């Protein structure tokens with residue numbers, strides 16, 4: 001009985017203090033945090049419930065356990081690079097905001113890319129904010145273990161860091177550009193250091209938030225974004241930005257990464273198909289829906305068509321290039337051609353869905369991605385997308 005009450009009190013706290021939608025982080029995580037605090041404080045469940053309801057210190061301690069500062073260098077960096085390349089045309093210096101910044105990996109990645117596209121580090125200033133005390137403390141040490149470099153290029157590690165023992169220290173010449181601070185960015189009183197930023201990075205937070213607080217945060221970010229500035233979001237969060245009025249061309253090509261993954265998978269799948277015996281596709285007899293999409297019934301028990309590998313490989317490369325350049329409408333049109341070549345291919349449907357979503361066409365996106373799942377119920381990206389974008393609304 002007390003256990004339920006503690007869980008409900010903790011969930012309420014997560015909602016009000018952190019704006020967290022407990023469904024999105026999972027009740028298990030909240031339960032684990034409670035168990036840790038009960039162990040640490042050596043209280044009974046009943047005593048802990050009282051502490052949680054009356055002590056600000058205990059509330060803060062529990063909230064800290066609900067913050068997961070999972071990040072790594074060069075994480076989905078393509079949209080950051082696209083944004084900075086674009087910004088380099090219009091600005092000689094950059095103020096960037098990383099919310100949330102975790103231990104600073106995203107901000108350091110941004111600084112490295114800014115240097116690569118031509119900005120001198122002294123003309124780049126990046127403010128990072130995070131609610132996790134641990135994460136911000138670590139960010140300010142500019143010191144990282146192997147774990148932060150998983151999936152990171154050797155160049156990044158060797159050119160920007162020096163190794164001491166088993167730790168890596170960020171080059172001292174880069175450190176003055178980075179400012180990491182503790183803040184709950186949902187606090188109505190939170191104000192970052194600058195009143196305007198040319199670049200805002202807001203990734204892997206929005207999907208965990210309740211719609212109302214998400215909207216409040218995004219409204220604040222839209223006020224902080226320079227009129228010619230760009231905001232970088234993950235592919236599953238881009239549509240949330242469009243919902244609050246960000247313009248398509250203010251959002252950096254967050255669509256790219258999943259498409260790249262989809263393209264890689266498609267290329268592998270088509271190589272495999274090319275090796276195995278195939279059947280030729282029959283003519284399309286089913287009428288198209290209004291948006292040019294074949295109705296779902298068409299996909300049931302259809303034999304796979306054999307794509308002619310080189311034209312569709314060209315098409316996928318073309319889609320990648322267009323999406324990369326932010327030319328989403330053209331990417332979508334090319335995606336429809338890909339669909340002609342691979343009418344029963346889940347990846348093609350997924351790609352179209354992601355582009356549609358990033359164009360703000362939520363309903364259409366949903367229908368494409370649902371089709372991808374009908375064709376391939378194990379399609380990991382489509383499942384993730386459904387869960388992130390629609391599952392928690």
Ligand SMILES: C[S@@+](CC[C@H](N)C(=O)[O-])C[C@H]1O[C@@H](n2cnc3c(N)ncnc32)[C@H](O)[C@@H]1O
Pocket residue numbers: 017018019067068069070071072075099100101102103106129130131132135183184185186202203204205
């Ligand atoms: C998964 S990390 C994302 C880090 C980085 N943006 C990235 O995409 O790699 C999520 C971070 O959000 C932070 N966070 C969660 N709620 C927050 C809030 N209300 N204010 C500030 N930071 C918050 C957590 O502490 C955690 O470090």
